[in-house]
Amino acid sequence: MRRVLxxxxxxxxxxxxxxxxxxxxxxxxxxxxxxxVLRVDLHTCLEMARSATAxxxxxxxxxxxxxxxxxxTTPTTRVFTVCVQxxxxxxxxxxxxxxxxxxxxxxxxxxxxxxxxxxxxxKLSCL
Numbered sequence: 001m002r003r004v005l006x007x008x009x010x011x012x013x014x015x016x017x018x019x020x021x022x023x024x025x026x027x028x029x030x031x032x033x034x035x036x037v038l039r040v041d042l043h044t045c046l047e048m049a050r051s052a053t054a055x056x057x058x059x060x061x062x063x064x065x066x067x068x069x070x071x072x073t074t075p076t077t078r079v080f081t082v083c084v085q086x087x088x089x090x091x092x093x094x095x096x097x098x099x100x101x102x103x104x105x106x107x108x109x110x111x112x113x114x115x116x117x118x119x120x121x122x123k124l125s126c127l
Contacts, residue, residue, distance in 0.1 A: 029077070034112035035100040039090045040121050045083035045097040046070065052118035053081055053101075056111055077105025081115055091124040 038045060049070045054060055058079050064071035069082035081101045090096030099119055101112040 029105045030108055031102065031104045032108040032112045033100060033102050034116045035098055036116050036119070037086070037089070037096065037098050038119065038121050039096045039124060041090060041095045042068065042083055042085055042097055044121070045099055045119075048119045048121065049081040049083060049099055049101075049115070052115045053079060055118045056114040058111065058115075074105070074107065074111070077103050077108050077111055079103045079108075079111055079115070 053070050053072050058072035058074055061071045061073055069080055072079045081099055083097045083099050086096040101115040103111045
């Protein structure tokens with residue numbers, strides 16, 4: 001639980017950092033965070049995040065991608081989806097992940113909900 005809270009704090013800090021280019025006098029946009037537990041490895045989670053983010057209508061911004069996250073924007077919102085590793089929580093006792101979508105802007109809540117809903121993992125087997 002402590003690790004999940006740390007991840008939430010990290011995601012919030014990253015999303016807040018994405019807003020640093022806005023004017024200091026402008027009102028800060030709302031910040032939204034949404035997540036779900038998956039039983040896929042980090043690489044699969046990142047590919048799913050990339051696809052789900054694009055499918056939600058977000059323009060991907062590879063310049064701001066990180067080894068654990070995908071960045072993007074719409075005309076009114078900045079989005080960052082991070083995949084957090086969960087050791088021994090995946091298929092066959094392997095690595096699992098929890099993706100968190102964070103967004104700051106006018107349509108942030110709808111975007112994070114769409115991104116996470118579009119992250120449908122492939123059927124996995126322990127064979």
